[in-house]
Amino acid sequence: MHPNPAFRDTPEARSRALARARGFGVLAVNGGAAPLLAHVPFLLDDEGGTADLHLVRSNPIAAALRDGDLPAVIAVSGPDAYISPDWYGLQDQVPTWNYVAVHLRGTLSLLPQKAMRDMLDRQSAAFEAALAPKPPWMPAKMTPTVLERMMRSIVPCRLSGIALDATWKLGQNKPEAARLGAADGVAAAGRGTETDALAALMRDPS
Secondary structure, eight states: OOOOGGGSOSOHHHHHHHHHHHOEEEEEEOOSSSOEEEEEEEEEOTTSSEEEEEEETTSHHHHHHTTOOEEEEEEEEEEEEEEOGGGGOOSSOOOEEEEEEEEEEEEEEEOOGGGHHHHHHHHHHHHHHTTTTSOOOOGGGSOHHHHHHHHTTEEEEEEEEEEEEEEEESSTTSOHHHHHHHHHHHHHHOOOHHHHHHHHHHHSOO
């Protein structure tokens, strides 16, 4: 997380809402020779205290969890983009990168295998809801024996006791005119919805 306090005073509720809406991040735990990483969808509860996720049974993190719970973090990325110093309209500026990132730190545990179906139901319901008005896909559409076989290849996990840490690096350390100029530059660069989202946050970082 960036140490500048200007990028660290976003209300926790806003960071929690971003993590919940993104619902995808990089799960990391300590490994023997190097950190172990997995890219995972997750469900963050309303209070932000737990995140439910699943891993392929053969994933090294899943294997490590068989020996007990592990300290873990899920790193969630929001929109990001390169910032050219030309956009500030100020002298003696340097290039940088603006971004939003939320870290969810807690204890990762294996859940009983019988929890897998409920988690799958909740995950699919949450992610399908974002596709409305598309009729939602539901696990009940699967042939039961096929669904059961596929569920045996994945394991349910929970990150609990979450402490949230976030950086919203949006140019808050620059004069307003410079920040707005950089937002216009990001938008004009035209790299799609992500840069549009970042430009909107830069225009209203509070």
